[in-house]
Amino acid sequence: MFSNYQRAFLCSLGVVFTTAFVSYYVQFPGLISSSGIEPAGRALRTGTTFRSSSQWLEQRLGEDKETYFTEVDVICETIAIIGVVLSTMAASGLIHHGFLFAIITMLYCFLVKLGGTFYSFQWDILLLECGFVASICYAPWVRLRLCHKNIEQIDNIGAWPLRFLLFKLMFMSGVVKVLADCPTWLDLTALEYHFATQCLPGPFAWYAHQLHPFILRLSVAMTLLIEIPMAFLLIFPISRWRRFGAYFQIILQILIISSGNYNFFNILTMVLCIPCMEHEKINETDNNGKIPRAYIDIPVFLAVLSWCFQKMFTLKFADEYERKDINISLAMTKNQCNNMIEQTVPAAIIMSFLFLSVSGIKGVNAATKGKSIVSVLTTLFHLLTCFLCLGILSVPFLQLTQGLHHQSAMAPARLFIQPWSFVQPYGFSNGYGLFRRMTGVGNNQKYDANNQGWAGVPPSIVSRPEIILEGLFAKNNSWRELNFRWKPGNVYDMPKQVAPHQPRLDWQMWFAALGSYQHNPWLINLISRLLDGCKPVAQLLDEPKLASGDDKLLAIRANLYNYDFTRIDSEWNQRIPGVTLLTEQKRRRDQWWSRQFNREYLPVIEAGNMSLQNFVSSYGFTSMCSYQEEDKCSRLSKNSLVGKKLCIFCSLFRRYRLFWTPIIAMLAMLFFNYTR
Numbered sequence: 001m002f003s004n005y006q007r008a009f010l011c012s013l014g015v016v017f018t019t020a021f022v023s024y025y026v027q028f029p030g031l032i033s034s035s036g037i038e039p040a041g042r043a044l045r046t047g048t049t050f051r052s053s054s055q056w057l058e059q060r061l062g063e064d065k066e067t068y069f070t071e072v073d074v075i076c077e078t079i080a081i082i083g084v085v086l087s088t089m090a091a092s093g094l095i096h097h098g099f100l101f102a103i104i105t106m107l108y109c110f111l112v113k114l115g116g117t118f119y120s121f122q123w124d125i126l127l128l129e130c131g132f133v134a135s136i137c138y139a140p141w142v143r144l145r146l147c148h149k150n151i152e153q154i155d156n157i158g159a160w161p162l163r164f165l166l167f168k169l170m171f172m173s174g175v176v177k178v179l180a181d182c183p184t185w186l187d188l189t190a191l192e193y194h195f196a197t198q199c200l201p202g203p204f205a206w207y208a209h210q211l212h213p214f215i216l217r218l219s220v221a222m223t224l225l226i227e228i229p230m231a232f233l234l235i236f237p238i239s240r241w242r243r244f245g246a247y248f249q250i251i252l253q254i255l256i257i258s259s260g261n262y263n264f265f266n267i268l269t270m271v272l273c274i275p276c277m278e279h280e281k282i283n284e285t286d287n288n289g290k291i292p293r294a295y296i297d298i299p300v301f302l303a304v305l306s307w308c309f310q311k312m313f314t315l316k317f318a319d320e321y322e323r324k325d326i327n328i329s330l331a332m333t334k335n336q337c338n339n340m341i342e343q344t345v346p347a348a349i350i351m352s353f354l355f356l357s358v359s360g361i362k363g364v365n366a367a368t369k370g371k372s373i374v375s376v377l378t379t380l381f382h383l384l385t386c387f388l389c390l391g392i393l394s395v396p397f398l399q400l401t402q403g404l405h406h407q408s409a410m411a412p413a414r415l416f417i418q419p420w421s422f423v424q425p426y427g428f429s430n431g432y433g434l435f436r437r438m439t440g441v442g443n444n445q446k447y448d449a450n451n452q453g454w455a456g457v458p459p460s461i462v463s464r465p466e467i468i469l470e471g472l473f474a475k476n477n478s479w480r481e482l483n484f485r486w487k488p489g490n491v492y493d494m495p496k497q498v499a500p501h502q503p504r505l506d507w508q509m510w511f512a513a514l515g516s517y518q519h520n521p522w523l524i525n526l527i528s529r530l531l532d533g534c535k536p537v538a539q540l541l542d543e544p545k546l547a548s549g550d551d552k553l554l555a556i557r558a559n560l561y562n563y564d565f566t567r568i569d570s571e572w573n574q575r576i577p578g579v580t581l582l583t584e585q586k587r588r589r590d591q592w593w594s595r596q597f598n599r600e601y602l603p604v605i606e607a608g609n610m611s612l613q614n615f616v617s618s619y620g621f622t623s624m625c626s627y628q629e630e631d632k633c634s635r636l637s638k639n640s641l642v643g644k645k646l647c648i649f650c651s652l653f654r655r656y657r658l659f660w661t662p663i664i665a666m667l668a669m670l671f672f673n674y675t676r
Contacts, residue, residue, distance in 0.1 A: 005275065005278065009275055010096045012267075015091040016264050016268050016500075017083070018091050018662075018666065021083035021108065022084055022659060023500075024080050024083075025659055026501075027540070029539070029654075030537045033076075034624045035625050037118075037525050038116040038117055039621065040076050040114040040115070041068055041071075041622070042116070042621065043114045076114060078649075079111060080111060081653055081659065083108060087104050088663060092670055097140065097143075098135045098138075098140060105132055108131070112124050112128065113426075117522050118505070121507075122265075122430075122434060123263060124427070126268060127264070128427040129429060130268060130271075132426075133165055134162065137386045156359040156362070157379075157383055160352060160355060162272060162275040163234050166234050166249070166269070168393060170234070171231040172431055173227055174227025175341055178330070180436045183441075184441060185220070185224075185330075185438065187457055188329060189457060189460050190435075191208075191217070193438050193441055193460060196462045200261040200486055200507065201495040203496065204258050206565050210570070213457075214327070217327070221309070221328055223252065224330070225305075226251075228312075230244075230308075232245075232344070235352050260499075261498045261502075262499060264500040314331045325456070338403065341400060342403045345404060346409035347409070349394045352390060353412055356383075356386055356387065363379045363382075363383065364383070367379045391419070392428070394412065394416065395420040395429060397410070397413060399431055400431070439514060453572070454572045461578060463562040466487070466488055466489075466510075466513055466560070469527075470559065472553065472555040473553060474551060479557075483541065484509070484541055485506065487503075491591055492590055493592065505540045508520075517558070521621075525619070527612070528613070528616050528621075530546070531554075532607070533552050535548075553607065557605070558602035559600055559601055565594075567579045567582065569582060578596075
């Protein structure tokens with residue numbers, strides 16, 4: 001077991017970074033290489049964050065576009081490999097220096113900023129923000145790593161910004177659901193859609209989708225309860241209460257993991273719960289030494305929890321006369337939520353600064369006992385750094401409501417707007433709003449208005465939009481659907497578990513289905529790459545013959561379908577029109593999905609279509625599809641000796657799958673530390 005919570009957090013954060021870098025590396029050729037869907041060289045040229053790096057490359061390489069994109073490929077692959085090695089060093093506990101985490105964070109920041117559409121997710125910026133805070137405030141700077149000798153030296157000062165980050169993540173994720181005016185959240189029916197409409201459902205999503213509506217609505221209520229009022233426990237000055245808050249957050253994340261694939265996000269959220277825990281035994285007694293404090297804290301905690309539940313929700317029968325079909329509903333309105341935010345957020349920010357100050361005073365007092373002026377100055381500098389970091393983290397709250405920005409109590413946050421504007425382009429301080437609105441909500445108006453769902457609420461009609469690509473194959477000259485590895489397609493395919501890896505193409509196909517191809521130019525470039533026979537792109541799909549070059553596509557078209565899980569034949573599912581019920585007479589348990597044709601999403605596009613080429617060229621996409629490692633390295637300039645050697649190294653690293661080497665070393669180190 002790890003020696004202390006600080007060590008456990010830093011090792012766990014290293015594991016998350018390792019997962020992120022490896023996931024990036026294995027998808028790089030098909031996603032953002034010069035042969036991929038959205039080349040990183042294009043993002044570097046058009047972006048503003050690392051504009052100086054792009055200008056340096058352009059001056060060095062001139063107008064040679066092919067060499068420029070190849071150089072960017074080598075840089076990205078090299079950074080990903082370095083990131084894997086350094087993050088495994090942090091994960092194994094070999095080095096825990098703050099400078100190491102700062103380097104890891106900047107490396108991943110560079111890759112995210114060049115990832116374009118495929119790296120625009122909130123968990124990517126959450127990882128960057130977490131790495132930024134951990135490197136500055138929590139990781140040690142005066143020693144390389146945390147040793148077993150330091151088991152009692154828990155750094156309370158640096159833990160406060162991380163606790164505040166977790167509070168910000170959960171609280172903002174909760175209140176935006178109410179502020180967004182989404183009927184599914186206001187009616188507490190969101191989970192009646194969520195399991196089937198989430199980006200990549202997990203293996204247990206189908207089973208969760210069959211639960212009783214009351215259980216699902218009660219689960220939505222508990223989610224809002226955990227994310228909004230219980231988030232304040234994470235920044236509470238009493239460690240036992242912080243633990244209560246952290247335990248409930250961990251339970252929520254485990255339940256999310258069990259039904260969906262959200263890559264490393266849920267794991268990272270649980271890792272952020274570690275600083276909320278300290279060395280304090282649950283059976284500690286009070287000052288008299290007679291009554292265990294847990295006997296006092298737990299009833300008080302349950303009483304506060306019950307009071308919050310009563311204020312936020314109401315329980316009532318749909319039919320008061322027959323007293324059946326009990327339902328739960330949200331009692332908090334949007335205006336009440338606004339008022340609650342404007343009253344509690346300023347207090348939370350001020351109290352966080354106050355608690356940080358108290359911890360800092362204790363730290364300085366402990367340093368003075370050692371009679372070392374260096375230790376005192378180090379502690380004071382650390383305290384000032386944590387103040388700066390906490391202030392930068394609080395600035396996104398100003399954008400939550402209009403009233404917050406003008407409140408005098410938000411002055412502590414407004415003081416840090418200028419430093420926030422400096423780090424914000426790098427993703428080091430952000431606002432969050434996960435699952436703001438539920439997608440895949442069907443139209444109730446086209447059905448009988450008298451047909452009510454459970455407890456008098458309109459039936460929850462799931463209508464998940466899904467793009468199905470169909471290809472005309474050259475060998476047999478016939479059309480068939482193109483199979484993806486993870487996203488829904490064949491109705492007889494069971495949802496798969498893929499987290500903590502994130503297949504970003506499958507994820508982005510979900511977003512593309514919510515709009516049109518005109519707003520998703522990367523999708524047109526995906527089709528162009530497949531028609532050109534780009535092997536790296538074909539390897540992202542579950543099409544072995546295309547990936548190996550044994551077959552090719554002559555044309556591609558896309559249709560939009562509405563998907564829903566099949567349902568068990570139950571009383572509540574019978575009230576939902578249009579669903580596929582698995583009756584006893586026709587029990588087809590191997591059919592996981594049902595689908596209906598919606599419309600044509602994209603007309604037939606043939607290989608060699610000039611309009612297609614003009615479209616992708618207008619968006620700056622390259623046409624270098626021959627991803628041969630030898631050809632790739634030969635594209636580099638003769639003057640780029642270091643670049644050629646790095647290119648050859650990256651080619652060998654990928655060919656022999658050497659990225660597993662540091663991971664195996666990390667596991668060995670973790671086993672050694674565990675058994676020591």
